[in-house]
Amino acid sequence: xxxxxxxxxxxxxxTRNFDLKPVDRIESSGTELKALILARFGRSLNIREVxxxxxxxxxxxxxxxxxxIYDLQRFGINFVASPRHADCLLVxxxxxxxxxxALKKTYEAMPAPKFVITCxxxxxxxxxxxxxxxxxxxxKDILPVALHIPGCPPNPLIFIRAFLGFLRKS
Amino acid sequence: xxxxxxxxRIKKVIPDLKVLSASQPFTDEFAFKVAPxxxxxxxxxxxxxxxxxxxxxxxCDERQMSGNFxxxxxxxxxxxxxxIIVSVDIPQDSPSFVTLSKSIHSASLFEREIxxxxxxxxxxxxxxxxxxxHDEVWPGGSYPLRKDFKIAQPGDLSDYKFSKVLGEGVFEVxxxxxHAGIIGPGHFRFSVxxxxxxxxELRLGFTHRGVEKLFEGKLYTDIVxxxxxxxxxxxxxxxxxxxxxxxxxxxxxxPAQASILRGIFLELERIYNHVNDIGGIAMDVxxxxxxxxxxxxxxxxxxxxxxxSGNRYLRRINVVGGVTQDIDEAKxxxxxxxxxxxxxxxxxLVKILNSSVSFMDRVDTTGVLRKKTAEDLGVVGxxxxxxxxxxxxxxxxxxxxxQAKFKMxxxxxxxxxxxxxxxxxxxxxxxxxxxxxASSLEKREKLRVEPQLxxxxxxxxxxxxxxxxxYWLETSPGGLIKRCKVxxxxxxxxxxxxxxxxxxxxxDFPLCNKSFDLSYSGNDL
Numbered sequence: 001x002x003x004x005x006x007x008x009x010x011x012x013x014x015t016r017n018f019d020l021k022p023v024d025r026i027e028s029s030g031t032e033l034k035a036l037i038l039a040r041f042g043r044s045l046n047i048r049e050v051x052x053x054x055x056x057x058x059x060x061x062x063x064x065x066x067x068x069i070y071d072l073q074r075f076g077i078n079f080v081a082s083p084r085h086a087d088c089l090l091v092x093x094x095x096x097x098x099x100x101x102a103l104k105k106t107y108e109a110m111p112a113p114k115f116v117i118t119c120x121x122x123x124x125x126x127x128x129x130x131x132x133x134x135x136x137x138x139x140k141d142i143l144p145v146a147l148h149i150p151g152c153p154p155n156p157l158i159f160i161r162a163f164l165g166f167l168r169k170s
Numbered sequence: 171x172x173x174x175x176x177x178x179r180i181k182k183v184i185p186d187l188k189v190l191s192a193s194q195p196f197t198d199e200f201a202f203k204v205a206p207x208x209x210x211x212x213x214x215x216x217x218x219x220x221x222x223x224x225x226x227x228x229x230c231d232e233r234q235m236s237g238n239f240x241x242x243x244x245x246x247x248x249x250x251x252x253x254i255i256v257s258v259d260i261p262q263d264s265p266s267f268v269t270l271s272k273s274i275h276s277a278s279l280f281e282r283e284i285x286x287x288x289x290x291x292x293x294x295x296x297x298x299x300x301x302x303x304h305d306e307v308w309p310g311g312s313y314p315l316r317k318d319f320k321i322a323q324p325g326d327l328s329d330y331k332f333s334k335v336l337g338e339g340v341f342e343v344x345x346x347x348x349h350a351g352i353i354g355p356g357h358f359r360f361s362v363x364x365x366x367x368x369x370x371e372l373r374l375g376f377t378h379r380g381v382e383k384l385f386e387g388k389l390y391t392d393i394v395x396x397x398x399x400x401x402x403x404x405x406x407x408x409x410x411x412x413x414x415x416x417x418x419x420x421x422x423x424x425p426a427q428a429s430i431l432r433g434i435f436l437e438l439e440r441i442y443n444h445v446n447d448i449g450g451i452a453m454d455v456x457x458x459x460x461x462x463x464x465x466x467x468x469x470x471x472x473x474x475x476x477x478x479s480g481n482r483y484l485r486r487i488n489v490v491g492g493v494t495q496d497i498d499e500a501k502x503x504x505x506x507x508x509x510x511x512x513x514x515x516x517x518x519l520v521k522i523l524n525s526s527v528s529f530m531d532r533v534d535t536t537g538v539l540r541k542k543t544a545e546d547l548g549v550v551g552x553x554x555x556x557x558x559x560x561x562x563x564x565x566x567x568x569x570x571x572x573q574a575k576f577k578m579x580x581x582x583x584x585x586x587x588x589x590x591x592x593x594x595x596x597x598x599x600x601x602x603x604x605x606x607x608a609s610s611l612e613k614r615e616k617l618r619v620e621p622q623l624x625x626x627x628x629x630x631x632x633x634x635x636x637x638x639x640x641y642w643l644e645t646s647p648g649g650l651i652k653r654c655k656v657x658x659x660x661x662x663x664x665x666x667x668x669x670x671x672x673x674x675x676x677x678d679f680p681l682c683n684k685s686f687d688l689s690y691s692g693n694d695l
Binding site for chain 2 (some may be wrong): 007008011044050051052054057059060062079082083094096097098099102122128131135153155
């Protein structure tokens with residue numbers, strides 16, 4: 001325990017401010033995100049993630065969003081374990097036939113109001129896998145999609161920027 | 171020649187074996203063909219004398235050329251640093267062969283795969299349930315990897331039959347496919363009596379995307395990107411195996427600089443995943459500080475990857491004939507400096523874990539995979555080494571790793587702690603390898619050669635961070651892919667997990683699972 005405490009003090013705060021452009025608005029961007037979420041969602045935005053056949057890179061980046069460097073939670077965005085707790089469904093991957101039922105059921109299990117975000121090029125239109133015999137194709141043909149985050153995989157900064165842009169508009 | 175020696179050794183076991191044809195297309199591959207009646211005994215003989223699990227077993231649809239399906243079974247011969255490929259023709263009017271899985275357990279999943287994808291029946295195989303084409307959405311009778319497959323024929327859908335454990339007080343806990351964490355989909359069905367797990371049945375295939383079919387008909391120089399998306403956290407290992415197979419077919423030797431760079435990137439991929447898993451293991455016993463610490467190290471390595479290659483997951487580096495990214499002087503300094511800091515941070519992380527008695531108590535003797543079980547199941551890679559099986563492609567095949575005096579690490583106990591310690595040792599060894607490789611980088615040497623499209627078939631292999639990643643590639647004269655068979659280490663190791671958890675309590679399942687950390691998408695393809 002003493003060792004951990006020592007290490008913790010030596011390491012200090014590692015969380016980085018996002019280098020969102022322009023540079024002088026670094027501080028305010030995160031704060032803006034937080035303020036927007038506070039205004040639109042009451043306190044926080046809860047996201048449930050579903051993998052419908054992604055390669056795992058999008059998941060890795062979403063996990064990175066929660067690491068101490070980006071620490072998305074401090075702006076009020078949480079990833080939750082159950083669709084029952086979620087406001088938003090985050091979908092990755094081209095929809096594999098095997099996952100299409102699970103995807104619909106997860107969406108149905110969420111309480112309204114709810115919305116869907118797709119993440120990664122596969123989720124937009126099937127990406128590299130769109131001609132496959134086992135891929136249903138775009139998520140937007142199955143569920144109403146409010147926002148798409150492009151990239152293969154989108155890195156954490158793209159994710160945050162996309163989120164900020166989306167909340168500003170809506 | 172090492173190839174014919176194998177034939178002699180097999181003939182000692184099976185005196186009247188008729189080898190229909192034999193060839194050594196590459197120094198590390200020896201292929202021979204036997205009659206269908208000899209196939210099972212030959213495979214069993216190789217399995218025992220090498221000894222090697224079935225590393226690959228797959229079918230090819232060659233009905234248009236010869237009227238046959240061809241089944242190939244691949245074994246690894248560490249002693250002679252080569253792969254042994256046994257093939258057999260299966261006539262199209264009676265598409266079946268005698269099952270291997272009654273004698274060699276590691277063949278059973280492959281046989282189920284051949285059955286669902288090609289409709290070639292492994293006779294007397296007791297378990298022919300489909301792996302990836304789920305009964306709920308895919309009617310029987312449509313075999314997507316046959317060449318004449320267009321779309322699925324309409325037919326009856328049914329349900330998957332899970333094996334049931336009966337008895338008083340036994341109950342089932344179904345989990346998934348959508349899990350609580352941010353993770354791929356898979357269904358786990360636990361049978362529990364009281365607290366301990368008495369049976370775990372895995373049902374995977376949820377991320378099946380038909381990767382092998384997508385490779386077909388494409389130019390092999392154009393489709394490296396697809397191999398990078400088979401399993402996102404092993405992008406580099408997958409693309410490396412793919413381009414190696416393609417380079418063997420093109421008969422080109424890549425520049426020395428390119429192989430060193432590939433070595434560096436492969437080890438970078440290994441260390442970011444290992445540190446991620448070490449953090450994950452800590453998280454799954456509820457020890458969040460080391461998890462946070464490990465995720466910082468992972469992020470630093472990912473950012474280093476981006477600075478070196480322009481991509482956090484080391485994509486778009488491998489091309490057929492070499493690499494696209496060089497590490498120049500400035501980048502080399504960046505690499506070595508970052509590595510120094512990463513090593514310091516990593517040592518801190520290890521100290522934190524080692525100094526916590528309660529953590530050690532949780533991981534010690536949890537999720538034991540015994541050596542005998544691992545051997546029978548054909549478990550490969552990291553999980554096999556943790557159970558005491560000396561298997562590592564980097565060690566046994568010639569190349570830059572031999573020159574860098576790669577030291578293979580094994581553990582004996584096969585529990586979560588063994589897999590954790592193995593990751594720690596491998597992390598340290600990988601850092602040493604990167605430094606070693608970096609010191610032999612030269613200035614502005616050629617990075618790639620232009621490949622010529624050729625006809626042929628070859629096996630590409632890489633020891634990824636989970637274990638061997640194998641690509642068997644066959645091309646037509648114009649360089650179009652006729653068949654691409656992918657085997658990720660996860661495919662065999664998932665079975666290992668279902669045995670490792672037996673006798674453990676369900677709350678320890680995430681811990682066991684993380685200590686293997688297998689790929690859903692690499693398994694499901």
